[in-house]
Amino acid sequence: GVHTLPVLYALNETGPDVRDREIQEVHFLRRDAKLDTYRANPDEVDGFVRVGIEDVIGLLTGERQRIPARRTASTDRSVVEIELSIDNFIPTLDRYFLRVAIAARQFLAGGRLVVV
Numbered sequence: 001g002v003h004t005l006p007v008l009y010a011l012n013e014t015g016p017d018v019r020d021r022e023i024q025e026v027h028f029l030r031r032d033a034k035l036d037t038y039r040a041n042p043d044e045v046d047g048f049v050r051v052g053i054e055d056v057i058g059l060l061t062g063e064r065q066r067i068p069a070r071r072t073a074s075t076d077r078s079v080v081e082i083e084l085s086i087d088n089f090i091p092t093l094d095r096y097f098l099r100v101a102i103a104a105r106q107f108l109a110g111g112r113l114v115v116v
Helices: 053-061 096-108
Strands: 008-015 018-024 047-050 067-073 079-084
Touching: 053 067, 053 096
Parallel strands: none
Antiparallel strands: 008 018, 047 067, 067 079
């Protein structure tokens, strides 16, 4: 079933014009379906990307420069092979994407107490 992680309250005030306050909820659900079977509202989601968990952790820690991935768009569900770099991720002060990737690894390994 769905595994809900504790709610995270994030605050980013890096300058006089930057006030980013968020409530972040992260949910994990293991679903081993083919990538082209996922459906999303194209007004909300551009597409889906499948990456290996160790690959993405290596990319986000700087151990790797590029990683292989598979992508499908919401409007055209054909799957294409791509490469990702750190430039494909929105910069964050708190390494949010790395923390989520590590939590996902813990979840996939059967962890019950998973925290972002």
